[in-house]
Amino acid sequence: MEKIKMITPLVEMDGDEMTRIIWKMIKDILLTPYIDLKTEYYDLGLEYRNKTDDKVTVDSANATKKYGVAVKCATITPNAQRVEEYNLKEMWKSPNGTIRAILDGTVFRTPILVKGITPYIPTWTKPITIARHAYGDVYKNVEMRVSKGTKCELVATDAQGNETRETIYDFSDSDGIIQGMHNKDKSIESFARACFNYALDTKKDVWFSSKDTISKKYDHTFKDIFEEVFNADYKDKFDKAGIEYFYTLIDDAVARVIRSNGGYIWACKNYDGDVMSDMVATAYGSLAMMTSVLVSPEGIYEYEAAHGTVQRHYYKHLKGEETSTNSVATLFAWTGALRKRGELDNLPKLMEFADKLEKATIDTIESGIMTGDLYLLSTLPNKKKVNTQEFLEAVNENLKKML
Numbered sequence: 570m571e572k573i574k575m576i577t578p579l580v581e582m583d584g585d586e587m588t589r590i591i592w593k594m595i596k597d598i599l600l601t602p603y604i605d606l607k608t609e610y611y612d613l614g615l616e617y618r619n620k621t622d623d624k625v626t627v628d629s630a631n632a633t634k635k636y637g638v639a640v641k642c643a644t645i646t647p648n649a650q651r652v653e654e655y656n657l658k659e660m661w662k663s664p665n666g667t668i669r670a671i672l673d674g675t676v677f678r679t680p681i682l683v684k685g686i687t688p689y690i691p692t693w694t695k696p697i698t699i700a701r702h703a704y705g706d707v708y709k710n711v712e713m714r715v716s717k718g719t720k721c722e723l724v725a726t727d728a729q730g731n732e733t734r735e736t737i738y739d740f741s742d743s744d745g746i747i748q749g750m751h752n753k754d755k756s757i758e759s760f761a762r763a764c765f766n767y768a769l770d771t772k773k774d775v776w777f778s779s780k781d782t783i784s785k786k787y788d789h790t791f792k793d794i795f796e797e798v799f800n801a802d803y804k805d806k807f808d809k810a811g812i813e814y815f816y817t818l819i820d821d822a823v824a825r826v827i828r829s830n831g832g833y834i835w836a837c838k839n840y841d842g843d844v845m846s847d848m849v850a851t852a853y854g855s856l857a858m859m860t861s862v863l864v865s866p867e868g869i870y871e872y873e874a875a876h877g878t879v880q881r882h883y884y885k886h887l888k889g890e891e892t893s894t895n896s897v898a899t900l901f902a903w904t905g906a907l908r909k910r911g912e913l914d915n916l917p918k919l920m921e922f923a924d925k926l927e928k929a930t931i932d933t934i935e936s937g938i939m940t941g942d943l944y945l946l947s948t949l950p951n952k953k954k955v956n957t958q959e960f961l962e963a964v965n966e967n968l969k970k971m972l
């Protein structure tokens with residue numbers, strides 16, 4: 570078979586530990602034999618980030634802006650222990666944080682469903698995508714402990730120097746706590762656009778929820794901005810695509826989500842998204858089956874797995890022991906990116922290849938061949954646990970039959 574040609578390069582962001590090992594296996598076993606893979610390579614492995622004073626991360630984000638589509642391997646976010654382990658010059662920031670800040674993007678997380686792994690909520694027969702607004706609120710708060718007798722006020726000074734004051738609480742009878750949070754209209758609008766664009770892209774409804782009945786200015790602003798952006802720029806497109814947007818109170822959203830069959834995008838404020846994405850991921854079974862894509866308001870896409878570098882497996886691998894690490898989410902990051910590249914460059918063959926590779930992966934698991942994490946969860950009677958490489962080779966056998 571002739572290799573599939575590409576036009577524009579994908580931005581390839583390599584990473585760390587076990588996922589770096591998997592990255593290479595995926596390319597060697599499932600991609601380069603079939604595609605004339607064109608990538609602009611950035612090594613976001615911690616050693617090279619350290620060597621370049623983290624410039625490589627910024628460069629990779631700028632390249633993503635230029636080309637429009639990136640695929641990223643999981644990377645280490647350094648902590649004190651990593652600074653020692655890798656002899657780092659500095660405790661470099663999370664690459665995902667840096668990239669997200671440059672692209673001003675929203676992260677969408679979607680589980681991959683397979684037969685034999687039943688969600689804890691069995692009615693969830695379709696994936697629920699969580700979109701988390703990753704700016705502001707409690708994550709950028711200022712807070713204080715205050716002593717009895719303290720009167721606390723919110724003071725805003727405008728550009729002309731005029732002050733507006735509002736009493737938060739007069740702590741006349743007890744010590745206590747206060748907190749200040751903010752968000753920006755601009756950021757909320759970007760979030761709304763990213764959600765609506767992604768919905769059109771994936772043909773899914775958007776649900777957005779907040780607590781506007783209690784928070785009549787803060788949360789209500791989110792509700793209003795979503796509605797304005799939707800009515801101005803998306804309503805017609807949604808009608809044409811046969812999808813819908815609706816807003817509901819967070820309490821009602823939670824109840825509806827539990828009763829639903831899935832299949833929609835649930836847009837959440839920062840804190841709700843943090844909590845709900847963990848709940849949804851757990852309910853669907855495995856973090857290793859959760860994909861993640863960062864979408865900017867201009868429609869730039871960066872695909873990755875939601876999980877980390879699977880450090881424990883990597884140390885086993887280094888000792889020469891066999892690993893059974895799940896490569897599915899990383900593989901779907903590649904297929905997502907290739908499909909998007911194919912769509913933008915009008916390369917139906919590349920899109921078809923991505924579809925077939927995903928199907929071959931799911932067929933493999935549904936035929937009973939899976940890595941250890943899924944083996945523990947699967948109810949298939951004929952299930953068989955294989956190692957990291959054997960799994961990818963089994964996918965390749967299925968893929969060959971389809972091509």
Ligand code: NAP
Nearest residue numbers: 643644645646857875876877878879880881894895896942
């Ligand atoms: P992790 O790498 O997601 O792994 C946590 C545990 O989940 C693993 O030890 C493993 O459980 C299981 N697991 C996760 N992915 C798996 C897979 N593909 N196949 C099989 N099992 C899987 O999280 P972590 O150990 O907390 O973090 C490790 C490093 O990843 C950290 O340095 C962190 O900074 C980084 N991280 C990066 C990203 C990112 O780049 N997007 C996200 C999160 C974390 P068992 O050990 O029980 O098998």
Ligand code: MG
Nearest residue numbers: 843844846847
């Ligand atoms: Mg969380």
